[in-house]
Amino acid sequence: MKKHLFLLIIISISLHIQAQQTNLAEITSAAANTIANGKVYRYNFKSFARGKLAKMYPVSTGEVQLVITPNDFSGAIHKARLLAKSPQGITDVYMNQGTVYRIFTDSKKVYRTPRYRAASNLFDEQMLLPAYTLKDLKNASKKQGKLLKEEIYQGIACQVVNITSEGQLNLSFWLGKHHHLIHKVEATTLAYPGSTLVMEFSNVKAGLPLNEETFYPKYPKTYAIQEYSGQFPKIGSLAKDWTVKTYQGKSLKLSDLRGKVVVLDFWATWCRPCLQAMPHLQKLATKYQKQGLVVIGLTTQEKGKPLAMAKKLQVMYPIADGDAVAKAYKVNGLPFALVIGKDGKVIDFFNGYLGSETDQMLEAIVKKALKN
Structure with a gap:
């Protein structure tokens, strides 16, 4: 009798875990699909850090519009428009066809670079976090993902999902229960114990029609355009020996x-x-x-x-x-x-x-x- 009861308990637990994983996969896949659909995903954000990283990541706020190629969950961004404010100043960035433009109004300059080459030196790519977590969301059930709880956040019913990702990174997502939009992300890493990166999202909209004009860089003709490659080794130069x-x-x-x-x-x-x-x-x-x-x-x-x-x-x-x-x-x-x-x-x-x-x-x- 005890043996049968034990087996029933094991089967019950197994079915519960399986159902939870299925539910998790449905929730996170739906969230990923709302972003990677070839249409505009728009949000306002507030990002900051707690703990040792607080000085490195001061409070930053702004608005982002991005477009991901349909069903591409690798984080490859087709187009993006960022306008943000932080203690370091204004970030005014356009990303289109693999090229990034950052506009500096004070100095009347435009820095231009292929996105793969030095774009992360022109702006904090954390602003594009929804794009960079697509792979984690899509594969949550395979990455020790857990559906933690349901919670009202910013007046919205959210499902809180936790995912252990590569790089000893732990991600928690607040996903809208009914529309699957991302409303908050918290990230911790073993490299900085006791610190948390936080990104809060508001006015989130998905599936908006694509207006090409939004992503075409706009600046006065008098602004000087400079090809930007940061402080890295110059292309064509002899690499230092080591x-x-x-x-x-x-x-x-x-x-x-x-x-x-x-x-x-x-x-x-x-x-x-x-x-x-x-x-x-x-x-x-x-x-x-x-x-x-x-x-x-x-x-x-x-x-x-x-x-x-x-x-x-x-x-x-x-x-x-x-x-x-x-x-x-x-x-x-x-x-x-x-x-x-x-x-x-x-x-x-x-x-x-x-x-x-x-x-x-x-x-x-x-x-x-x-x-x-």
Whole structure:
């Protein structure tokens, strides 16, 4: 009798968990689908941080309109319009067809750059958080996701969902119960214990018609347009030489790799986009190794166990401590990928990770470099 009762309890618990996971998948998929539908997703936001990160992320407010290609859950943004205010000043940004424009009214200048190259230096990409969490929402049931509770937030019935993501990142979403819109996100990471990044959303609208004029940069003709590449190594310049020792104990020197195309991937175990990018880098390394491609992972600001993380991600290219190299190349954000040609000169770089958009562009650049 006790044995049968025990089995019934186990079956009941199993069915409850299965039902909860099914319900979770429906909730989070619906939220992701409201964003990635090719139409305008609009919101006002307030972002700030608690704990040690409070000084790094002061209160910022603004309005965002973004467009995601239908059913693309990688975080690749088709168009965006941002207007925000923080202690650092006004952020006036247009993003269209892979190009970012930031307008500076005081100095009457417009900085322009390919989004993949230096856009994250022109504005805080946290403002586009709904786009960058699409993958987490879509795969919540596979990522230790939990439906925590139902709660009234800003007068709206919300379902609170918690997701453990890559990079030791823990995300909590307040999703509208009836319309599936995101109303709040809280993020914590093991890299900064006791700190929380918070983004509150209001006046959220989804499925708005696309007006191309909204995303076309507007500024006086008298403003000077400057191509912006930040403080990073100049394209066409000779990459500074360096020597590192991999975590496996092997010595690597850049100048010894002349005749090869080299991709340097600066990353850290606490950086979620870094970990999202690494499986594709491994595919790239495997696919083009015989043609002369070398991929090297360089950890920076590391606080975890990089070899264990690389093994978990099935990454086999060499990994080394890259703090000194990052300093030499003035890398100030992660992930950062630098492509160096057979002649040792900088071909291009990627500051940040934009999902499939970055993957495809990086592979195209590598293929072209290998043919030269």
